[in-house]
Amino acid sequence: MISFLQQPWPWYVAGPLIGLLVPALLLGGNKTFGISSNFRHICAACAPANIPFFKYNWKKESWNLVFALGILAGGFIAAVWLSDGQPAAIHPALAEELSRFGIYPEAAIVPSSLFGLDQVFTLRGSVLMLGGGLLVGFGTRYAGGCTSGHSIMGLSSLQWPSLVATxxxxxxxxxxxxxxxxxxxAL
Amino acid sequence: MQYLKYLLFGILFGVILVKAEMISWFRIQEMFRLQSFHMYGIIGSAVAVGMLSVWLIRRFNIKTIHGETVVIPDKKFNKGQIYGGLLFGLGWAMTGACPGPLFAQAGTGAAAVGVTILGAIAGTWLYGRFREKLPH
Structure with a gap:
């Protein structure tokens, strides 16, 4: 059983399980599946700076922060107890392309050659991490949701603005x- | 402890994100280069199951465990879904992560992802600060 869980899970197992989180949250407490609002709640809690967008009762949404905390814990559990330690098998064309930049598949889920702690203060690392993070935070809030809120929850409830966003x-x-x-x- | 269930759902989601390699930077690169069906299969089957569930809930008026009617707020269209969506897409392919996976990546011990999360919080703050000046 445990060795079965340690292999990478196929899409037809993972996808339906994620889909089931939609009714689980709806029926468990009338909550809609979504993650990116947490960044707004954190802003509202820590640095509202009198900005109207951050003046609301974020504590009412704390279930969402607990959900994100669970994701963090789930990542830890999967990495510590459910890992088979094998590097990701990737498409040969991608492997060839990335090898030109000194990036190789490794057991870690994010390549340490790009997202390691020693990369934080390099030009390439800071552009990818800080720049990429800024775009993710700014873009999801501007769009009113992320892959979870729009692509899964929004499409599941047949909302066409979510299709536009996706x-x-x-x-x-x-x-x-x-x-x-x-x-x-190449930086 | 009314929040316990959300913690458990989050843990389940986090484990799936890691074990299905959805938070892998490499899988995201393959997706955007059309080199693998994996991510499309996951998102497609998740939406199919979600859609069927929402349809069943509405069709049979299934109540929550507290006996309330299920309410799904409408998403209203604005241009932010296009402009913001494009900007998020750029960031998604750079970091290999959308917001959920960012938390899962950090959980696996990739400490530097904390920088990406701080970036995302800063990006959200900037959006809030300049919201009035942006086209919607």
Whole structure:
């Protein structure tokens, strides 16, 4: 059983399980699946700075922060007890492309050659981590949700603005991965 | 402890995110280069199950465990879904993570992801600060 859990899980197991979180949260307490609002709650709690967007009762949304804390704990559990320690098997074309930038598959889930602690103060590392993080935070709030809130919860409840957002997410990702990222990796 | 269930749901989500390699920077790169079906399969099947669940809840008026009617707030369209969506997409392909996976990545011990999370909080703050000046 444990060795079965330690292998990478196939999409047809993971996807439906994630889909079931939608009714679990709805029926468990009338909550809609979503993560990115947590960044807003953290701003509202720590640095509201008299900005109207951050003046609301964030404590009413603390279930969402507890949910994020659970994700953090789940990541820890999976990495410590459910890992098989094997490097990710990746597409040969991607492996070839990345090897030109000195990036190789490793057992860690994020490549340490890009997102290691020693990379925080390099140009490439800070652009990817800090710049990427800024775009994720700014973009999700501007769009009113992320992959969870729009692409899974929004599409599940047939909301067409969520489809627009999902198409925009994918367009931005394609643009970055294929046309911009190669220049950033070369920094 | 009314929040315990949300902690457990979060733990389950975090474990899935790691074990299905959805938080892998490499899988995200493959997705955006159309080199793998994996991520499309996950998101597609998650939406299919979510859609069926929401339909069943509405069709049979299934109540919450507290006996309340399920309410799903409407998402209203504005241009932010396009502009913000594009900006988030750029960041997604850079970091290999959307907001949920960021927390899971940090949980796996990738401490430097804390910088990305701080970046995301700062980005959210900047949005709030300049919200009135942005096209919506």
């Amino acid at each position: 198409v925009a997410f994918m367009a931005g990702g394609f643009l970055m991965a294929n046309f911009i990222l190669p220049h950033l990796l």
